[in-house]
Amino acid sequence: MARPVTDRRGSPPAKEHVELPSELDACDMKILKALVNDGRISWRDLSDQIGLSLTPTLRRVRRLEAAGFIESYTATLDEQRLVGSLSVFVSVTLDKQSEDTLTAFEAHIGALEEVTSCFMMTGNVDYLMRVVVRDLNHYQRLLIKLTRIPNVAHVNSSFALKAVVRRSGFYI
Template sequence: MKLDKFDFKILNALANDGRVSWRDLAEQIGLSLTPTLRRVRLLEEEGYIQGYFARLDETRLSGELVVFVSVAMDKQAVEALTLFEERVAQVPEVMSCFLMTGDADYLLRVVVRDLHTYQSFLVNTLTRIPGVAHIKSSFALKTVLMRNAPPF
């Protein structure tokens, strides 16, 4: 599917407000309601739109301390990586987990209330996952930019 300017307008509008009414969406992009809905359905079917969600205030829900944690494993065997991924997926403090290239095998974005809570997460959870060899923590001072979609 080749996207055109109307498709990008739809994606941008929905990325900014997933609850926009279909009528308002059609008005924003400059098409009538029927072709707008047809385009949205096609974008959903083709996987450009993967779902709709509410953006929650993670500071109020989880805390203000954002930590980027680099994790190096003692071996990169599939079983060890799979076990690590399964374990971190169960930890509520871990907001994102990425398999990486370079010095670290994984990069985690962890959100906690305070330094004491992070220490507890580190000592009681992360270091107890089999295969974890090295952990490096970097504390975010402020969020400069966080997008939920690329700008169009």
């Protein structure tokens, strides 16, 4: 789970009036790109990198946080060392798509630690998930859990052979 925005000492940003940006300028984009590449960059290094002094840099970061452009700061972990090396894309079709059915399915999926992401889809499937497991036996146990979720009509699995592109953020 991503941790909420705090200052470098771990406390919430100071409550001050912050003018929210209506548009992002080139300097804002440089800040966002630098933070996507290294969320632990020091304020001094960030200001040097973008070509502003420290105070205007901090003001801009606070403004980007307050406006919701920066949601949180996180660490990228080595999932293979921590969880497993098998990445599986799982598509799920439900037998009905009522609001209660969708909400119940999403609650069940949210409780499964193997699920790294889950998207409601258009088209032939209702949900597409990425799960990470240690091995095939681990996936088989997870598959049994998935098929026991009420209203699951069909599960289709595709095993990833290798990651070709993997970004923690999106391209800015």
